[in-house]
């Protein structure tokens with residue numbers, strides 16, 4: 001450990017109201033900690049700038065999954081173990097259950113929360129592509145009230161988000177409207193388990209009379225933020241997925257991604273793999289039609 005515990009304050013108000021009050025009275029002073037799987041890595045490496053940490057782990061209001069016939073709401077403090085084991089997540093949002101099962105190993109999934117994954121804002125995180133394609137909405141809360149924002153508008157730039165210092169991510173809201181849609185997800189990493197993605201992708205779509213009626217594609221690790229591939233989607237909408245259409249999709253994808261070289265991969269590798277994954281997705285989509 002390159003950090004010393006004596007240099008840190010750790011407060012545990014034990015209630016949502018208590019946490020929000022701290023964030024409101026001293027905005028920017030306190031860093032919320034949920035599962036700690038990001039924060040503790042920074043702490044261990046001596047890179048944690050925040051000195052005052054605020055415990056979210058025991059806040060039950062953040063741990064609920066509630067549903068109606070049309071919606072599913074996931075508390076920000078739900079762990080990936082909770083998500084991958086939840087019947088309605090599996091049934092209505094299987095790409096999210098899949099992403100949850102890809103996020104580190106079992107020990108990590110028992111601590112890692114979905115809000116931590118979102119707010120940490122890594123472009124390579126596994127849950128964002130699924131949240132993008134399911135068009136999730138985020139509910140943010142402060143001592144002054146709540147507001148909702150489309151997840152697609154949450155990431156403003158590399159590690160920059162719309163979350164204000166007084167706010168917490170309270171819940172993720174999803175509409176149950178993807179029954180029968182084709183779905184696809186892939187993660188490429190250095191090995192099959194416990195690897196951060198070199199590229200991750202999620203997609204859902206619908207064909208009508210052999211033409212693309214709807215298509216949502218989300219990708220990670222190809223831009224400064226998790227990316228919804230809107231130009232590629234638009235180029236494919238209304239088309240029959242012929243060789244030409246697939247080649248056009250590949251071309252369009254390469255105009256809208258901007259991957260970088262880093263310790264996990266090179267930009268060129270990422271460009272190739274992103275295009276190959278798109279092609280694989282489209283071939284599966286064409287072959288299977290709807291529900292995959």
Ligand SMILES: Cc1cc2nc3c(=O)[nH]c(=O)nc-3n(C[C@H](O)[C@H](O)[C@H](O)COP(=O)(O)OP(=O)(O)OC[C@H]3O[C@@H](n4cnc5c(N)ncnc54)[C@H](O)[C@@H]3O)c2cc1C
Pocket residue numbers: 031032033034035036037038039040041056062076077102103104105108111112113114115116117118119120124125126127167168169170194195196197
């Ligand atoms: C061994 C290991 C393997 C991993 N593998 C993967 C992987 O394969 N894929 C992947 O995507 N990630 C992976 N991760 C990263 C990590 O587990 C996830 O990002 C996790 O979801 C973070 O959640 P947490 O609750 O632990 O966040 P924390 O570390 O507690 O917090 C992370 C950030 O989120 C903020 N935060 C947390 N909750 C809230 C909230 N409710 N409101 C506002 N802000 C909040 C914190 O202030 C902090 O800035 C791995 C990590 C480890 C240590």
